[in-house]
Amino acid sequence: MSRVPGRFASALSVAVLAAFLAGPAHAERKLVYASAVGAKHPVHTTGVEPFFAKVQAETGGSLSFELFPGGTIAGGKQTLAAIGNGTADMGLLADIYTPNDLPVSAMLSDLAALGKDARVMTGAVNQTLLLDCSACKQDYLEDGVLPLASYSLTPYYFMCAKVQIKSAADVAGKKV
Structure with a gap:
């Protein structure tokens, strides 16, 4: 089972807790998280959800999160605006x-x-x-x-039945 590495989780926890503590004292708060990627995407299952659980546990439940995956409240292009207009408190920004x-x-x-x-x-x-x-x-x-954090995508690969594509030159003249 994958989990959020300790230092990463701790750093993010400190950042989120600092933001939470800047608000009204001891008020319960639920933060809305917008994401364009699907609910089963590894960024959620191995990163965001374990992080949310850790922060909720560390705050005794006074800070919680609601994940809206798959572009349900904001797609990739709209997430920044959704945070800006208050539709979401936080999100996966591309x-x-x-x-x-x-x-x-x-x-x-x-x-x-x-x-x-x-x-x-x-x-x-x-x-x-x-x-x-x-x-x-x-x-x-x-x-x-x-x-709070960023990640880099893995390389893209062409999956072809009859031809191997290993370089940009191999794509020349092909329909992609």
Whole structure:
């Protein structure tokens, strides 16, 4: 069974708890989380849901979360706006869908796609986004959003019946 790594969960817990504690003292609060990906996506099952459970346990249930997966309240392009207008309190943002609002962050995500190992790129993107790139943070803060973590996609592969595609040259003349 996969679970949220300790340091990652602790860092996120501190960030969410700090936001929670900034509100009214001891008030119960349910945060709405919008996500465009399906309920069974690993980002939910191995990341978001265990994190939510840990935070809820650490706060004695005074902070809870409601996950709206599969674009039920906001698709990938609408999540930033949904957070901005109060439809959601938090969500899975894909900055590549909102490059006009998050230009530096979107460029960072584009660069992450050049890597060969998603685990390495996830670490590099998180370090850059959360620690080293003030322009990235400013992108989010201008929209009233605080990034907690990011991840890099795994490489895409062509699945072909008769031809192997290993390079861009192999795609030339093919219908994709």
